[in-house]
Amino acid sequence: MTEHGKSPRLRYDDGCLAAHALNLIGDRWALLVVRELMFAPKRFQMVRAGLSGITASVLTGRLGQLREAGVIAHDERLGLYSLTPMGRGLLPVLEALCEWALITPGHDPRRFISPSALMISMGVNLRRDRPPGTELRGGFDFGSEAFEARISDSGLRVDAVQQPNAPFILTGTGNALAFTVYGQTPLSEMISQGTAQASGDLIAAQLFIDLFSIARDPARIG
Template sequence: MKSGKVTRGAESTTKRWYDDACGTALALEFVGERWSLLVMRELVFGPRRFGEIKTNLPGISANVLTQRLESLETAGILVRRRLPSPANVQVYDLTRWGHEAAPLMRDLGRWAARSPRHDPMAFMSGASAMMSLQTLVDPARVTDAEMTVAFAMPADHFVVRTGRDGVTVVRGAEDRADVAFTGDTMAMRRTIYGKEGFDREGTLALSGDPAIAQAFVDLFALPEKADAAATG
C-alpha cells in the first residue's frame, strides 16, 4: 500500500516554521516576520520606491527591508517593476493575490485598536492613516454619505470616496473633490478621531464646504476599548 504522504513540490525546499496544514499557519510563514505586514500595508494604495517604504517605517534598517521585500517577492505577494520614462525608477507593488490581504489587515487593525495599549497618536504613515479610515468608518452611515475628499499630506496625496462601496482610497490628487484637507497624519487624527475641528493649530486645514467636511468627519470614530475582564 502506498504511503499517504503529500508531496509539497517547490515548497519542500523551503523551511517551514510550523508542521501544520492550517492556512493561518502558512499565512504566518508569509507575513509573520517583523515588518512584513507593514511593508505590505505601505503598498496597498499603489507602488512605492524602496526609499519611500523605508521612510514610512521608522526603525527598519535598509538590510532588513531588503530581506522582507525579497521574501515577500519569493512568496508571490509583491513584484518588482520599473516605471516607464520619465520616472524610470524601480518600485515594489502588491500582486493581485497580495492585494487580497488588505481586508485582513483592516480587520486585524480594528481588533487591535480595542486594546488599552493602542496609542492612536503614535507615528502613522500616510498609507496607515488612509487604511484607518477604511477600518474605523461607521458602516451603517457610510452607504448614504456620498462624498469625495482630497487629502494633501507633506509627502503624499490621496482621494477618499464614501458611499455604497464604503470607503475607497486611491493615491493621487483630485481637483474636483467636495472638500480638501491639508496637513500631516497627526493633524488628520486630531481632526477626524479627536474631533478638534478644522483650521486650528495642529488640525487639518480645510478647503471647501465646512458642513460636508463635518459630515465626513462624523463617519469615523475610534472603537471602544476592550474591558479588563476581556483582556485579562
C-alpha cells in the same frame, strides 16, 4: 514553490492554514510593508518612509521575502515595488487586525502613523450608522503622498492620486490628519488653533469626518 523557483522559509512545521499564511508573511515588518504598498507602487525610500524605525537592510530582506512568496513584484527598470493580486488580497487581513486592535488596550495614537495606515484605518472606522445614500468625497494631502476618498453605501473607497481634486482637501502628516478625522474638536476650531489644515468646502469636510469614529466597541467583532 514561488515564482522564482524557491520555497518560502519554513517558520512553522504545522499543517494549519494560518500557520501556512504566517510562513509567508509572518516575519516582523512584513504586513506593514504590504500596508505601505496597498494603494500604489512605491520606490524603496518611499516604502521605508512609511515604516518608522526599519533599517534599510531589514527592509531589503522583507521585500525579497515577500517577492519570493509572490506577494509583491519589483519593476527593476523603474525601481518600483507593487502588490500582486495575492498581496492586494491581504487588505481584509490588515482591516481585521485594525478591528481587533480596537478592543485591545494599550494603543498609543501619538506614535508614528503613516498615510497608508490612516487610510486603511478609516475604511475600518467608517460609522456603520451613517444615513443610507450618503455620498461624500474628500482629498488628503500628506506632501509625499495624496489620496482621494469617497464615501458611499458600499463603504469607503480610497485612491492614490498625484494631486487631490475634491470638494475639500485636508493637509498634514498622518498623525495630524488622524487627529483631525478622529478628534472630537470641530474642524473650524482645529483650523483656528493651527492643529488642522484644510481648504475648499469646510462644511463638506466636517460632514465627512463626522462619519468616522474610533470608539472601542466589542460588538464590532463577530
